[in-house]
Amino acid sequence: MTIRIPKVKNLLTARPEGMDFETYKRLRKEQKDMLHGWNQTVMEGGKPVRYHYPGRLEGVRIPPEQYTNSREFQIVIE
Numbered sequence: 001m002t003i004r005i006p007k008v009k010n011l012l013t014a015r016p017e018g019m020d021f022e023t024y025k026r027l028r029k030e031q032k033d034m035l036h037g038w039n040q041t042v043m044e045g046g047k048p049v050r051y052h053y054p055g056r057l058e059g060v061r062i063p064p065e066q067y068t069n070s071r072e073f074q075i076v077i078e
Contacts, residue, residue, distance in 0.1 A: 012031055015024040037055035041048050 012024070012027055015021070033055065035055045035057050037053055037058050039050055039052050041050045043049075
């Protein structure tokens with residue numbers, strides 16, 4: 001059985017021609033956050049509370065009913 005994770009947009013690997021460095025740097029940071037997740041700290045009741053938002057790669061979960069014989073399963077990121 002194959003678990004497919006659909007692609008949401010094209011990934012930047014090198015700065016495209018004509019794009020300034022600041023825009024490229026901002027887009028790479030957004031891409032990193034989207035893939036690997038990010039943390040946000042907010043004040044609640046006068047105390048800082050930290051929230052973690054999972055990214056596409058760390059947010060992949062295999063349903064519990066598929067844990068048995070897990071060597072047969074393959075995860076494909078399209």
